[in-house]
Amino acid sequence: MFLINCPFCGERDQSEFSSGGEAHIVRPKQPTELSDDEWAEYLFMRKNIKGIQFERWNHVHGCRKWFNVVRDTSNDKILSVYKMGEKPPVNYK
């Protein structure tokens, strides 16, 4: 059970949060211009990597804010948290 450092509330138990999958997938501004394949890329394709992953979490039973998390999926260590709209930390790639 993770301890997650919500950027708005501080460290809380994982049970207060829900996960929202991979981060930094931007909804296309003009979906109508996209081919089926391009739209499918946005809609369905996720990396799901073993290692350092950027993901979205929601403090759903807390402040209800969404934010980003850098997590090493191989050992579940959370390396960094940052707010929506902020640039991802550069030292993880």
Place this chain on the structure above:
Amino acid sequence: MPNYRIHKTEYIDETKRVSFKYDGKTYFGYEGDTLASALLANGIHLVGRSFKYHRPRGIVSCGAEEPNAICQIGSKKDLTEPNVRATELELYEGLEASSQNCWPNVKFDIGGINNFISPLIPAGFYYKTFMWPKSFWKKVYEPLIRLSAGLGKSPTEPDPDIYDHKYVHYDVLVIGGGVSGIIAAKMAAKNNLKTLLVDDKKILGGSTIYQNNESIKIDDKLSSEWLKNEIQEIKKLSNLTIKTRTSIAAYHGYNFLLAKENLTDHLPEEKKKNKIRQRLWKIRAKKVVIATGSIERPLVFNNNDRPGILLSNSINKYLDYYGVTCGENIILFTNNDSAYETSISLHKKGIKNIIVDLRKSASSELIKQAESLGIKIYFNHVVTNTFGYRKINSLEIMKLSEDGNTTVGNKIRLSCDCLGMSGGWTPMVHMHTQSGGKLDFRDEDQVFLPKENSEDQISVGSCNGDFDLENIIDKTVNKINKFLDIDNQDYQDTNIICSKENDKRNIWLLPNKIPLGKTKCFIDFQNDSTAKDIKLALKEGFRSIEHVKRYTTTGMATDQGKLSNMHALGIIADTAGVKMGTLGTTTFRPPFTPLTFGTLVGRNVGKFFEVVRKTSMHEWHVKNNAEFENVGQWKRPWYYPKNGENMHDAVQRESKAARDSAGILDASTLGKIDIQGSDASEFLNRVYTNAWSKLAIGKCRYGLMLNEDGMVYDDGVTTRISENHYLMTTTTGGAANVLSKLEDYLQTEWPELDVYLTSVTDHYSTASICGPNSKKILNKLFPNLDLSDENFPHMSFKEDKLENINCRIMRISFTGELSYEINIESKYGNSLWKMCIEAGKEFNLTPYGTETMHLLRAEKGFIIVGQDTDGTMTPSDLQMDWIVSKKKYDFIGKRSLYRSDTIREDRKQLVGLLTDDPKEILEEGAQIVSDIKSKPIDMLGHVTSSYFSPNLNKSIALAVVRSGKTMKGQKLIIPMENKNINVTVSDTIFLDKENKRLNA
């Protein structure tokens, strides 16, 4: 009665005699005994029958690893508990226990015949045997297997005991109160760290606490005496919490651990009453010290499972801790020094014993001591067979060859009444691996050891592979200082003297002249898997340890292979010619020892099992005999039976009344989201399929919400309350998810929008009144409100007061009738409802529940998201193309509506179905086909909603059918178990296609 309690110890209080029943017979023990020690004191070794072959089995160990001595406690239907380890169960007055897996009794068991037909039931027997003929499975094989499956009997009535949960936070958690755990806890606590020390036993001290060998001393005292002082000292430390009878069940990530504390299991029945039985501790610790010790290994030889064969160290504990000897003529069979401690202890208490040692020779302080006492030692010998049915009475030993692969010379037969075996020690790495830690393999003594890989947890003592006392204490002190970043000097000058083991020899499967196929070399005592089974699995092509485990069921019993896994691994490695270290282990999964469901659920039972949401009108519904339906967490009135009506009759009456005069529904549970901000209209444009900018203030509009994949997600009516203020309604079940989804888009995709969302579901109660007389009822409630169609048309909204309380009134309809929804602050909900009922009396205003609501909307072909849709339906599939704006540039899911898959014409589409026999009501979920002759039958779809409509006097149904849109008028078939039902595809709207009733 024989008495094997041969000397006094400080842990057994002989002034307090305890009587207990075992297999119906009364025995006596003393306070401080476990059930196992008390049975042994009474000379009872035979305690059960093995699972598969029903062989007689005896107590093997003295702890959590016990595979054989598992028993059924009590006989009450609600309190009986199976699979309790007698070695852990503390004796109490009135305890009733019985052996398991035997009939008619443990001494004579019919199932024992399996032992003689064992060549017929090898590993994988079930997979191989019960395949043919196929038809036998259901009627013959399965009932037979079920009869013999499982150990013990589950209680059949709810558990009346009380269980508790507790959350705690500590700087340091120390698991295990043996010598290394005690040192670690003392060091941590003395350095101002808030520390918790847990141990599963009744008292601290591990195996050192009863140690009494003169060759093992600390500061010139017996190690047990020294440790007792330490325990006295740590009990004084204010920031150290000590929890005994507490075992860690699971070690999760981020140092989150679950521990079970036993509070009353050791108390007599009358003292258990009204007390919390067990407490589940949910522990968060900044750092965790694992000091869980090690388990002695058995040895694998022919007939190594007879009653009277125990682990050597357990014989020692029964003797020195409980004062009980396991026999009067004992043989110890070992490959290491620890059995010598047992031997010396036995010898000192006058118990005759000899040692059979695998090793060619060995020298150490302990061995010298044994030799000087004149204890007979057979070096380089191996036990090849044992004899005695209900208890061992003799055994055969032979000399080992130079390479240890075979036996040489003549058999020597030795008589005995007890055999102690010691195959070395297995560090308990369960906690380490559960936390995510990896293992290293040490070839020298064939053990898996924790690989240090974390700043947050560390293993010390024998669970880290440090076996002699000097090593344990020195290493523990150094490691803890480093781990906690402290500089504790308490043990700087501690002087430790102990015997050092110099010689090792390990053979996983001991050689024998008898062919393996004719031996019974048990590896897993509880699941009856033998060395032969493991070899068979390998022969049949299994290679992965995980596969061999499942095929042979090794390590899959309630003891989870604590004694067997290493031997299985060793034999696989030897047979396959690979190194054990490269083979890896099976996964160590929680819980470490079985937990009852009661402990896991704690207080969340009965009415606390799940959160229940009730509307303000709930009390009225109850008083008026409503039957309730669970919708999410909500309790919604389902129907209101009158004068003994059944559900069908009540629903027919309610449905008719709603259309003939007036009906009232508690609609409070619908999700309500308050949307405000200067971009609220734009926001709605983006989340709904239809256009919202032009919706006038005071008007309502129905909206359909999609997922980004184009599938219908939710629906509901949204009202524009003012320029920048909307009230959205969602389905009852979807409310929370819709809010989450909207927040997601607002916060992450469109942060530029000025929109604020607030859930107001609980803030308002809603009474929905429908039917031709609804306007008259509204007029009585709101005499000053102009209800004319000009002033208050369908899909519009007004505010008015009911006795000075503000109400929001929407003229919207989910039934197709003229209909009003009155919203009021929740605390007035019940009053509103009562006033509506009162005002409606003269119009036969009939309260109706969700079932009637479903029926009425089905007559009108209105969908219910989640019933007529299942996450694969687009608006077009629902024949709702009219609600998808062609003009809007974008909305959630728009692009997906013309993906190659979503524009397919043969998708499943919503249609109406009419049965040829108007009285025949279809089953929801029934499959729909067009041709039942060709096989396989082509499935076209299924029925999603089905009712008998009292207003149309016929059965109606909605269904999703492949290419359904083009099938109107076509005949289809619903094949049921005993008949085929003929139906015709129809329009989805069955009643009032012209919507005349909306303005009736």
